[in-house]
Amino acid sequence: MNTIEQDIEKYLNGEMTKEETTVFLKKIDVDPDAKRMLELYQEMDTVYDEKNWELIDRNTRYKKVEHYESFLKSDSGKTVSEAILKAEQSYFEEPHPSKIKQIFLYAGAIAAVFVAGLFLVNQFNKNVNGDQLYAEYKNWDVLPSLTLRDGGDDLTNIEKLFRDKRYEESLALLQKYVSEKDKEVNPQLLLYIGVTQLELNQNEAAIGSFTKLLNSNTLDVPKAHWYLALCYLKLNDLEKAKSELNLLVRSNISFQKNKAKELLEKLDE
Amino acid sequence: MANQQHDDYLLQSLITGDDKGIKEIYRKLYPKIKAYIISHDGSEDDAKDIMQKALLQLSARAQDKDFRITSSFDGYFVTICKNLWRRAAKLSKSRVTNEVVIDLVYEEREIALAAYEQEKWELFQEKLLEISQNCREVLAFFFNKVSYIQIAEKLGYATENTVRQRIFKCKSKLKEAIHSDARYNELKEL
Known part of the structure; x- marks a missing residue:
C-alpha cells in the first residue's frame, strides 16, 4: 500500500497509468489535506526551477494580493507612483555617458527638421x-x-x-x-x-x-x-x-x- | 553602518514616495538593471518598465512594518528585477502557447500579483536553508530537470534508485519545512 506522498511523487513524475491517475485524482478530491500537499509539491516544482516562474491565478482572492493592490490604488500608493515617475524623468534628463550618442542623433534630427522647415516654410503653413x-x-x-x-x-x-x-x-x-x-x-x-x-x-x-x-x-x-x-x-x-x-x-x-x-x-x- | 543607513534611506524613500531618494536608486542601480535586461534579450524600454515595476512592488511590500531586507539593498533590488524579467518571459510564453487566457489586467493588480509571487519565492528560498547541504545539492539538480542518472553520476550515487529515494526524502523534508512555516499559511489566506 502506497502512502499518499509516494502516490504524489509517482503522479508528478508522470509514472502512473491512466487508471492509476483516475483513482489517484478521485482520492485527492475527497481529501483536503492530500490536495494541499499535492499543491505544495507542484509549487515547489515551479518555484525552485530557475528557468521557470510561478504565476499565480490572476483572479485570486488571496488576502495578501488584495492588500497590495489596495495600497497601490490608494492615495499613498498614487503618491509613491508619481514620485517614481518624477524620479525617473529627472534621472533620464541628466546627461549619461551612453546618452551622448542619442543627443547627437537628436540634434541631427532637429537640424534635419530645421533644414526641411526652411524649404517647406513657404509651401505649408503647418508647422x-x-x-x-x-x-x-x-x-x-x-x-x-x-x-x-x-x-x-x-x-x-x-x-x-x-x-x-x-x-x-x-x-x-x-x-x-x-x-x-x-x-x-x-x-x-x-x-x-x-x-x-x-x-x-x-x-x-x-x-x-x-x-x-x-x-x-x-x-x-x-x-x-x-x-x-x-x-x-x-x-x-x-x-x-x-x-x-x-x-x-x-x-x-x-x-x-x-x-x-x-x-x-x-x-x- | 554608513551603508546600512544609506540602504535604510533608499527603502524609506520608497515607503513615503520621496522622489529624491528614488532618483538615487535610479542612479545607483538603473545602469546595472539595463545591462542585465539587454544582455537577456530585452530592450531599453523593457529595462525602464522592469525598474518601475520593481520600485512599485517593493514600495507595496515595504509598507508592512515588519518588512526587512536581510541582504544589501542593491543585491535585493537586482534580484527582484531579475525575477520580474523571468516573470515577463513566462507571461509572454504563456501568451504565445495560450496556456493561460490572459485578459488585460490592470497595472495595480499586475504589480500586486508580482509582489505576492516574489514574497513566496523568497520564503521558499529561505526554507532551503533548513534542510541539509546534501539535500540542497540533490534537489538543485532535480528541480532544474537534471535526470536521475546524471545526478547519480555527478554526486557519486550507486544507482538511479538510490537517487530517487534520496530526492523523495529531501523533498518531503523541504515540504514539511515550508508547510509548518506560519508565513506559508498566511500567503494562502483568503
Whole structure:
C-alpha cells in the first residue's frame, strides 16, 4: 500500500497509468489535506526551477494580493507612483555617458527638421510635419527579439535580415513562415510584418497588420496604437495619429508612453 | 553602518514616495538593471518598465512594518528585477502557447500579483536553508530537470534508485519545512 506522498511523487513524475491517475485524482478530491500537499509539491516544482516562474491565478482572492493592490490604488500608493515617475524623468534628463550618442542623433534630427522647415516654410503653413516626426520616432530597436521563442532558425534568420534592413527578403520569409507554421499569427510576428511593410512603403498593408494586432486577444494590443500612430504620421494624417497616441497613453501598459506624451505635445504645437 | 543607513534611506524613500531618494536608486542601480535586461534579450524600454515595476512592488511590500531586507539593498533590488524579467518571459510564453487566457489586467493588480509571487519565492528560498547541504545539492539538480542518472553520476550515487529515494526524502523534508512555516499559511489566506 502506497502512502499518499509516494502516490504524489509517482503522479508528478508522470509514472502512473491512466487508471492509476483516475483513482489517484478521485482520492485527492475527497481529501483536503492530500490536495494541499499535492499543491505544495507542484509549487515547489515551479518555484525552485530557475528557468521557470510561478504565476499565480490572476483572479485570486488571496488576502495578501488584495492588500497590495489596495495600497497601490490608494492615495499613498498614487503618491509613491508619481514620485517614481518624477524620479525617473529627472534621472533620464541628466546627461549619461551612453546618452551622448542619442543627443547627437537628436540634434541631427532637429537640424534635419530645421533644414526641411526652411524649404517647406513657404509651401505649408503647418508647422508640424508628420513624416519628419515619423523618421524621428521610429525606433525598431524596441521590437522584442524573435529568437526568444521556440521558432528555431527560421525566425533567427528573419530577424537578422530585418536588423540588416533587408526588408524585402525578411517580409517574404515572414509571410512564408506565417502561412506555413503559424496559422494563428503571434503578436510579435504581426509587429515585424507591419514594420517591414512600413519600411517598404506598403503603408496601407502595414495599417492592416497593426489593426489585426489591435483585434487580437493578447496583451500586446495597446502596442498596436503606437505603431498605428507611426503609420498615420508617415501618411501625414495627424488627427488619426493623435487619436492613436491618446489611446496608448490611456492604456494600461507603459510601452512608449513617455514618447507618446512627448509626441502629442509636439503635434499640439 | 554608513551603508546600512544609506540602504535604510533608499527603502524609506520608497515607503513615503520621496522622489529624491528614488532618483538615487535610479542612479545607483538603473545602469546595472539595463545591462542585465539587454544582455537577456530585452530592450531599453523593457529595462525602464522592469525598474518601475520593481520600485512599485517593493514600495507595496515595504509598507508592512515588519518588512526587512536581510541582504544589501542593491543585491535585493537586482534580484527582484531579475525575477520580474523571468516573470515577463513566462507571461509572454504563456501568451504565445495560450496556456493561460490572459485578459488585460490592470497595472495595480499586475504589480500586486508580482509582489505576492516574489514574497513566496523568497520564503521558499529561505526554507532551503533548513534542510541539509546534501539535500540542497540533490534537489538543485532535480528541480532544474537534471535526470536521475546524471545526478547519480555527478554526486557519486550507486544507482538511479538510490537517487530517487534520496530526492523523495529531501523533498518531503523541504515540504514539511515550508508547510509548518506560519508565513506559508498566511500567503494562502483568503
